[in-house]
Amino acid sequence: MDFSTLCIHGNIEKYDNTGAVSVPIFQSATFAHPGVGESTGFDYTRQQNPTREHLENVIKKLEGGVDAIAFATGMAAISAVMELFSPGDHIIASDDLYGGSHRLFHHISMKNGIGFDLVNTSELSLLEGLIRPNTKALFVETPTNPMMQVTDIAAVAEIAKKHQLLLIVDNTFLTPYYQQPLKLGADIVIHSGTKYLGGHNDTLAGFTVVNDEEIAERLRFIYKTTGACLSPFDSWLLIRGIKTLPIRMDKQQENAEKIANWLCEQEKITAVHYVGLPTHEGYEISKRQATGSGGMISFEVDSEETAKHILEGVSIIQYAESLGGVETLITYPMLQTHGDIPEEEREAKGINNRLLRLSVGIESAQDLIAELARVIKGE
Incomplete structure (x- = not known):
C-alpha cells in the first residue's frame, strides 16, 4: 500500500458498528468487563484506548516497526526511552540536540546515574573512540536541531551492531514520509508528534516506534507504569493530522x-x-x-x-x-x-x-x- 494511502487507511480494524468514517473518540477512562477474568481488550485508558490504538497502528505501519506507542509529548517519549537504562550506563548522543533533550539528559538522566558523551555524530570517526564497556546506546538526531547536521544512519547502525548498542533516532524533522530509520538499521525511532505528524500547532504528542518485540514489551511496561499516555481526543487530532x-x-x-x-x-x-x-x-x-x-x-x-x-x-x-x-x-x-x-x-x-x-x-x-x-x- 502506498504511503499516502497508509496515512488514511493504515489501520483497518473497526472499533464500532456505526459505519463511522472517522474513528470514534472513545472518551472513557475505564472499560467494563464482560465477566470475571474477561476483557474486551480494553481495561483502562492509561494502558490502552481504542482511539489511541488506532493511531499507534497507523504510526507502526508508516515507520515499518513492530510496535508504536503514543505519548503525551515528545519529551515524555524520550523520557520513557531513558528508563530502558540503568545507573552506570553510558550513552553517546548528537551534540546538536533539541534543547529539551539536552535538558533532560543533563538535569534528569545524569542525576539518575546515566552518563553521556555528546559528539557530532555526522563525524563517524569520532564515535568508536567514545565507546566504553558500559556504553549501551547511540542517540542521533538527523537532521539536527537547529544546525541541520546530517548523520549517516546506516553507517552508525553498523557501528551500533558491532558493539551491541541500541541505535535511537529522533526522526521528528523528516517524519517517516521522508526518512525511515528502522529500515536503515535503527532500533528505536522517536517523534515529537506535536510537529509534522500533528501538523496544525494544536496539540502535543510523542511517539516511540521499535523493531524488536522485547524492547516493545519493556517500553509498554514503562508506559503503563509511568502513565504519560496520549489522551483519546489528542489521539484523534493526530489521526486527522496524519491523513494530510x-x-x-x-x-x-x-x-x-x-x-x-x-x-x-x-x-x-x-x-x-x-x-x-x-x-x-x-x-x-x-x-x-x-x-x-x-x-x-x-x-x-x-x-x-x-x-x-x-x-x-x-x-x-x-x-x-x-x-x-x-x-x-x-x-x-x-x-x-x-x-x-x-x-x-x-x-x-x-x-x-x-x-x-x-x-x-x-x-x-x-x-x-x-x-x-x-x-x-x-x-
Whole structure:
C-alpha cells in the first residue's frame, strides 16, 4: 500500500458498528468487563484506548516497526526511552540536540546515574573512540536541531551492531514520509508528534516506534507504569493530522527550497543551513537515506540587530516556538529552544545571537519571501 494511502487507511480494524468514517473518540477512562477474568481488550485508558490504538497502528505501519506507542509529548517519549537504562550506563548522543533533550539528559538522566558523551555524530570517526564497556546506546538526531547536521544512519547502525548498542533516532524533522530509520538499521525511532505528524500547532504528542518485540514489551511496561499516555481526543487530532502529512510536507518542502535559495542570495544573510541545498555538507548522505529535505531552515544574519528586527517585524510569519505546522514560524534558538544550554557550549555549536530557525508552512512562498525581504531590509 502506498504511503499516502497508509496515512488514511493504515489501520483497518473497526472499533464500532456505526459505519463511522472517522474513528470514534472513545472518551472513557475505564472499560467494563464482560465477566470475571474477561476483557474486551480494553481495561483502562492509561494502558490502552481504542482511539489511541488506532493511531499507534497507523504510526507502526508508516515507520515499518513492530510496535508504536503514543505519548503525551515528545519529551515524555524520550523520557520513557531513558528508563530502558540503568545507573552506570553510558550513552553517546548528537551534540546538536533539541534543547529539551539536552535538558533532560543533563538535569534528569545524569542525576539518575546515566552518563553521556555528546559528539557530532555526522563525524563517524569520532564515535568508536567514545565507546566504553558500559556504553549501551547511540542517540542521533538527523537532521539536527537547529544546525541541520546530517548523520549517516546506516553507517552508525553498523557501528551500533558491532558493539551491541541500541541505535535511537529522533526522526521528528523528516517524519517517516521522508526518512525511515528502522529500515536503515535503527532500533528505536522517536517523534515529537506535536510537529509534522500533528501538523496544525494544536496539540502535543510523542511517539516511540521499535523493531524488536522485547524492547516493545519493556517500553509498554514503562508506559503503563509511568502513565504519560496520549489522551483519546489528542489521539484523534493526530489521526486527522496524519491523513494530510504527505501533501503538507511536499508543500512545505517546495516552499523551503524556494526560500533557502532566495536567502543564499541576500547580502545580510551570512549562512544558510538547509539539507536540500547542494552546498550542504550532508546533502549526498541525505539524498541517499531520505526521500526529501523537509521544511526546516536555519540561517545566520549579519548582526544581532538584524535578527531582532526580523523577529519583531514579521506578521504572516509568526515569532513562536515549535515547528512543523501549516503556519510558518520563526524561532530564536539561543533564547527559546536552546536557552537552557550554557552560553559557551551554545556558541561553540553556532547557536549565537545571529542564528534564526524557520519552520516553513504551507502559505504562498511568494508572500513568505516578500515578508522576509521587507524585514531583512529593515523596513
